[in-house]
Amino acid sequence: MSINEISRPICILGLGLIGGSLLRALAQASQMDSGRDNQHDQGDLVVYGYNRSPSAASTARNDGYDVSNDLIETLQRAEIDKALIVLATPMPAIAGLLDVISEHAPSCGFTDVVSVKGEVYKLVQEYGMADRYVGGHPMAGTAHSGWSASRADLFRRAVWVVTFDHAIDADPSRDWLRLWVDVVHMASKVGAEVIPARVRQHDAAVARVSHLPHLLAETLAIVGDNGGALSLSLAAGSFRDGTRVAGTAPNLVRAMCETNHVALLDALDEALSLLNDARDHLLMEDPSLADLVDNGYRSRIRFEARSGLNKEQSVSPTHISNRPVFRLHPGGPQWVNQLIQAENTGARIEVV
Amino acid sequence: MSINEISRPICILGLGLIGGSLLRALAQASQMDSGRDNQHDQGDLVVYGYNRSPSAASTARNDGYDVSNDLIETLQRAEIDKALIVLATPMPAIAGLLDVISEHAPSCGFTDVVSVKGEVYKLVQEYGMADRYVGGHPMAGTAHSGWSASRADLFRRAVWVVTFDHAIDADPSRDWLRLWVDVVHMASKVGAEVIPARVRQHDAAVARVSHLPHLLAETLAIVGDNGGALSLSLAAGSFRDGTRVAGTAPNLVRAMCETNHVALLDALDEALSLLNDARDHLLMEDPSLADLVDNGYRSRIRFEARSGLNKEQSVSPTHISNRPVFRLHPGGPQWVNQLIQAENTGARIEVV
Numbered sequence: 001m002s003i004n005e006i007s008r009p010i011c012i013l014g015l016g017l018i019g020g021s022l023l024r025a026l027a028q029a030s031q032m033d034s035g036r037d038n039q040h041d042q043g044d045l046v047v048y049g050y051n052r053s054p055s056a057a058s059t060a061r062n063d064g065y066d067v068s069n070d071l072i073e074t075l076q077r078a079e080i081d082k083a084l085i086v087l088a089t090p091m092p093a094i095a096g097l098l099d100v101i102s103e104h105a106p107s108c109g110f111t112d113v114v115s116v117k118g119e120v121y122k123l124v125q126e127y128g129m130a131d132r133y134v135g136g137h138p139m140a141g142t143a144h145s146g147w148s149a150s151r152a153d154l155f156r157r158a159v160w161v162v163t164f165d166h167a168i169d170a171d172p173s174r175d176w177l178r179l180w181v182d183v184v185h186m187a188s189k190v191g192a193e194v195i196p197a198r199v200r201q202h203d204a205a206v207a208r209v210s211h212l213p214h215l216l217a218e219t220l221a222i223v224g225d226n227g228g229a230l231s232l233s234l235a236a237g238s239f240r241d242g243t244r245v246a247g248t249a250p251n252l253v254r255a256m257c258e259t260n261h262v263a264l265l266d267a268l269d270e271a272l273s274l275l276n277d278a279r280d281h282l283l284m285e286d287p288s289l290a291d292l293v294d295n296g297y298r299s300r301i302r303f304e305a306r307s308g309l310n311k312e313q314s315v316s317p318t319h320i321s322n323r324p325v326f327r328l329h330p331g332g333p334q335w336v337n338q339l340i341q342a343e344n345t346g347a348r349i350e351v352v
Numbered sequence: 353m354s355i356n357e358i359s360r361p362i363c364i365l366g367l368g369l370i371g372g373s374l375l376r377a378l379a380q381a382s383q384m385d386s387g388r389d390n391q392h393d394q395g396d397l398v399v400y401g402y403n404r405s406p407s408a409a410s411t412a413r414n415d416g417y418d419v420s421n422d423l424i425e426t427l428q429r430a431e432i433d434k435a436l437i438v439l440a441t442p443m444p445a446i447a448g449l450l451d452v453i454s455e456h457a458p459s460c461g462f463t464d465v466v467s468v469k470g471e472v473y474k475l476v477q478e479y480g481m482a483d484r485y486v487g488g489h490p491m492a493g494t495a496h497s498g499w500s501a502s503r504a505d506l507f508r509r510a511v512w513v514v515t516f517d518h519a520i521d522a523d524p525s526r527d528w529l530r531l532w533v534d535v536v537h538m539a540s541k542v543g544a545e546v547i548p549a550r551v552r553q554h555d556a557a558v559a560r561v562s563h564l565p566h567l568l569a570e571t572l573a574i575v576g577d578n579g580g581a582l583s584l585s586l587a588a589g590s591f592r593d594g595t596r597v598a599g600t601a602p603n604l605v606r607a608m609c610e611t612n613h614v615a616l617l618d619a620l621d622e623a624l625s626l627l628n629d630a631r632d633h634l635l636m637e638d639p640s641l642a643d644l645v646d647n648g649y650r651s652r653i654r655f656e657a658r659s660g661l662n663k664e665q666s667v668s669p670t671h672i673s674n675r676p677v678f679r680l681h682p683g684g685p686q687w688v689n690q691l692i693q694a695e696n697t698g699a700r701i702e703v704v
Contacts, residue, residue: 139588159586201582208579209587213594215641216568218648219626223619225651227560230553232658233675233698234511235561236491238597240659242565245590246652250645261639267575268631272624274571279620287613289567293602296570299577300598306584307592323585346585 006185007178009046011074011083011108013097015060015067018113018138019088020150023049023065025190028152045189046081050074056147075104084182085110091259094120098127109179111136111186115206116259117163117199131176134183135163135199138192139210145249153191157321159348160192163199164339177331184351193321193348196339200263207263212271214245214253215264221246323348358537359530361398363426363435363460365449367412367419370465370490371440372502375401375417377542380504397541398433402426408499427456436534437462438488443611446472450479461531463488463538467558468611469515469551483528486535487515487551490544491562497601505543509673511700512544515551516691529683536703545673545700548691552615559615564623566597566605567616573598675700 010026012019030045048066051057057069068074078085085108087097094112101110109132114120117135124133140158162183166172172180187194197205221243224231245253257264278292308322324347328338342349362378364371382397400418403409409421420426430437437460439449446464453462461484466472469487476485492510514535518524524532539546549557573595576583597605609616630644660674676699680690694701 139586159588161586195582195585197582197586202586205579205583205586208583209576209591212575213572213590215627215630215644216572216594217590217652218644219623219630220565220568221648221651221655222626222644223564223622224561225654226622227557228696229658229698230547230549230695231557231560231698232655233547234491234513234549234554234557235655235659236511238565238569239561239655241593241596242568243648243652243655244593246648247656248649250642250649253645253649254641257641257645258634258639261634265631265634268627268634270575270578271571272627272631274574275567275620275624275627278567278571279617279624282610282613282617282620287610289606289609290602292567292570292574293605293609296573296595296598297600297602297605299573300569300595302577303573303584303587303591303595304599306581307587343582344580346581346583 006045006084006182006189008182009048009078009081009083010086010186011078012047012049012086012088013071013074014088014093015049015051015056015147015150016088017141017145017149017154019049019051019086020060020147021140021152021154022086022088022113022138022190023047023060023067024150024152025155026186027065029189046083048074048077051147060147071100072104075100075108078108079105083108084179084186086186087112087114090114090255091116091119092255095123098123098129102127102129108132109134109175109182111179111183113138114259115139115210115256117161117202118262119259121163121165121199130166130170131173132179133166134176134180135161135165136183136187137161137202137206138187140192145252155187156191158192159195160187161195161197161202162187163202164196164336165198167336167339168198174331181330181351184349188350193323194350195323195342195346195348197343198340201343203260203263204266207260207267211257211260211264212267214248214257215268216271217243217246218253321348325350327352358397358436358534358541360534361400361430361433361435362438362538363430364399364401364438364440365423365426366439366441366445367401367403367408367499367502368440369493369497369501369506371401371403371438372412372499373492373504373506374438374440374465374490374542375399375412375419376502376504377507378538379417381541398435400426400429403499412499423452424456427452427460430460431457435460436531436538438538439464439466442466442607443468443471444607447475450475450481454479454481460484461486461527461534463531463535465490466611467491467562467608468555469513470555470614471611473515473517473551482518482522483525484531485518486528486532487513487517488535488539489513489554489558490539492544497604507539508543510544511547512539513547513549513554514539515554516548516688517550519688519691520550526683533682533703536701540702545675546702547675547694547698547700549695550692553695555612555615556618559612559619563609563612563616564619566600566609567620568623569595569598570605673700677702679704 026047034044054069060067138160326342326347378399386396406421412419490512678694678699678701
């Protein structure tokens with residue numbers, strides 16, 4: 001059994017950038033597997049999807065994929081072949097999908113790709129479906145969206161967070177453990193690095209490194225623009241880089257940031273406290289920004305070292321991850337403690 | 353007479369990244385001119401420099417440049433050949449240079465390259481030297497410093513701000529007008545786009561687009577780092593770009609931001625006001641970031657349009673500037689009004 005082998009078909013609901021790319025990537029990986037193992041008689045990974053838009057579904061079918069625009073029919077098929085269902089829609093569509101899954105695919109396990117994990121987990125618990133659910137967050141994207149923007153290599157070397165709160169909050173079933181392993185295998189199969197995290201820890205981390213950057217970029221873009229034509233004419237690299245993500249579609253930015261408002265408030269308050277201190281220092285007779293600038297520099301250097309930004313270009317054709325790796329045996333003794341340790345160190349995991 | 357012809361030798365004091373690059377760029381441009389015009393007998397542009405460090409001066413001499421490490425001797429030479437003196441040192445060294453220029457090169461005009469213009473102009477006025485001074489700010493740099501980092505192409509397509517307050521504050525002499533033209537010619541000769549601005553307008557603009565980005569980047573770097581290993585492991589493009597300039601040497605960041613503390617406070621207060629509004633909105637029952645995100649997006653799109661970031665890659669081998677151009681005749685009727693109009697529109701100028 002291959003380390004990346006998934007034990008069941010995969011059914012993807014929603015074929016936008018993330019869902020569409022997942023469908024393409026799994027189909028491609030499955031073809032490569034069957035190319036390598038064509039002397040064996042074992043079945044390839046079956047992957048199929050649903051998209052609400054008939055025209056997008058039809059385009060995907062024309063591209064050679066197994067795609068329907070009938071949700072009920074797709075879920076009935078998933079129930080029959082015990083597929084792993086991937087909810088690849090934004091947050092507002094999740095509750096509706098939980099309703100129809102309850103009715104038409106009552107024995108299927110499922111995962112999701114929403115960028116904030118607390119609200120999804122809460123909803124799943126309210127539906128009493130926590131023993132069938134493993135949360136996921138593939139941290140990949142482009143400026144474009146929809147099936148036409150999707151690509152098979154979107155997740156290569158990207159982070160895919162997989163949550164594990166249910167293993168702590170409840171006594172998880174063997175089925176849940178198998179589901180958890182399959183979600184990890186699925187993410188690994190498309191080239192992502194799997195990082196385990198609990199929902200609260202995940203949401204706090206992305207508030208700091210993914211949502212706060214948007215608030216600061218929007219702010220900088222406005223203050224620069226308020227300076228008029230001279231300011232925009234003098235703007236160079238620091239302004240261009242500092243405002244880049246302000247070019248993201250506003251509805252996407254709002255969905256991420258507003259859904260994560262509790263954790264984002266904490267990160268924003270830390271930022272405001274640092275900026276207010278800097279303001280106090282600028283008001284002094286002999287203005288000094290030593291605290292902010294020295295600490296910010298040290299923090300950036302730490303990030304560069306950790307992410308390998310300052311590493312010499314490797315001559316190896318193989319990508320070597322900068323993240324430490326934990327190999328763990330799901331359900332084994334201490335495995336939850338190992339997960340928490342991996343979360344604390346931001347380590348990627350491999351399931352053995 | 354060529355549009356870029358400079359009427360006198362150029363003497364550069366300080367051969368770090370900016371001064372060294374200017375020496376290289378002027379020497380190169382002069383060689384290219386003499387290569388083109390070798391049927392004429394006209395003299396090439398003479399350019400020489402001074403560096404405090406004997407070893408850096410010696411390296412520059414070995415690289416083939418006319419460089420001394422004797423300041424007094426260099427200034428005496430400048431006085432004899434009526435050179436344009438370029439103060440290519442940071443702010444703290446300016447007062448000392450004004451002292452020795454007053455004594456040893458009392459008839460030379462001079463310019464500077466300090467990134468904040470208000471403090472230099474104030475100092476020059478206090479020294480009673482405003483009719484011999486034209487402020488400059490070449491907006492170019494790399495992460496490295498010193499003669500070894502300097503390069504002849506550093507200013508190509510970069511902005512070079514040239515100030516003109518003296519034309520409004522006083523009745524400038526004909527010598528000052530000639531000096532102003534020579535500073536514009538010098539910046540044009542090394543490939544920069546010259547944008548005229550008064551010191552207060554310059555300092556306000558760079559506070560918005562050059563100094564505030566540093567404060568926000570330092571802040572983001574610290575808040576991300578405070579999240580520990582998980583946060584840094586999940587950090588991707590938005591964090592990397594948003595913190596990039598926090599990797600700049602702290603003493604350089606502090607020198608820029610602290611010197612410009614008055615204008616930076618205004619820009620920071622605008623940013624704090626926007627972030628505090630966002631905070632209030634996040635605290636509401638139904639959190640909305642519509643104001644910040646929609647306005648930030650519009651501002652970024654305006655910047656992209658203005659800077660040509662969203663333009664199709666041109667097939668032309670010639671670079672076409674995105675800035676409007678004003679052609680003006682220094683000292684002619686309305687020329688100060690034309691300068692103010694160019695400043696208001698962030699236009700580059702050409703002297704005819």
